[in-house]
Amino acid sequence: MPDFIFGSSIKMRVHVLLYDTGKESEGIHSLELSGKVVVLMFENSDDAERYSGLLEAQDFPTPTVEAMDRKEIEAFCTEAGYEARFVESGFVPATDEDRLLLSPPVRNKDVSSWNDEDVNKNSSGETKTDSVSTDLDDIRKRLEGLL
Numbered sequence: 001m002p003d004f005i006f007g008s009s010i011k012m013r014v015h016v017l018l019y020d021t022g023k024e025s026e027g028i029h030s031l032e033l034s035g036k037v038v039v040l041m042f043e044n045s046d047d048a049e050r051y052s053g054l055l056e057a058q059d060f061p062t063p064t065v066e067a068m069d070r071k072e073i074e075a076f077c078t079e080a081g082y083e084a085r086f087v088e089s090g091f092v093p094a095t096d097e098d099r100l101l102l103s104p105p106v107r108n109k110d111v112s113s114w115n116d117e118d119v120n121k122n123s124s125g126e127t128k129t130d131s132v133s134t135d136l137d138d139i140r141k142r143l144e145g146l147l
Contacts, residue, residue, distance in 0.1 A: 012070040014041035014086065015048035017055075017063035029055070029063050030082060031105070033097055037082045040101060041073055044089040047102075055104050 016039065017029035031038045042048035048065040056062040070086070077084040085101060093099040 013067045014043060014070045014073060015045045015065050015067055016041055016073060017048060017052055018066050019061055019063050021064045021066065028076075031100055033083075033100060037080075038085050039073065039077050039082050040085055040087055041070060042087045047087060047089065047091075051102070051104065058104065060104070 019025075019027045019029065028039055031040070040048075040051070042051070042065075045065060045067065052063050052065055074084045076082075087101050091098075091101065093102060
């Protein structure tokens with residue numbers, strides 16, 4: 001049989017979410033689940049695009065969906081101490097944590113302002129993120145309803 005069918009030269013492409021693609025500040029989208037940093041690898045580009053749209057709806061910077069070799073992403077994650085999670089086409093979540101593989105958490109951390117968290121508090125001591133979380137919940141529910 002030809003090497004391209006059964007050999008090690010087969011590359012499985014996955015879709016990941018990248019920020020600032022091609023720039024020095026390029027980064028990959030990740031989640032914190034059960035104390036681990038998780039990078040999502042989508043089998044289907046439409047699933048990755050939908051996830052990107054949900055992030056955008058939450059006023060998170062819009063990532064670019066990029067197709068990459070699965071082994072390269074897994075190697076990157078291992079080296080960085082991250083966990084790579086494969087989200088196959090037709091994935092159906094069984095737990096609340098699994099749901100985060102299809103829909104981002106309601107509250108996201110903006111890595112550019114981690115040190116500025118105290119600046120984002122209003123006069124009642126509540127963060128700005130808290131004051132808009134109800135609106136984001138409504139948007140998220142409407143977007144999930146479209147699925």
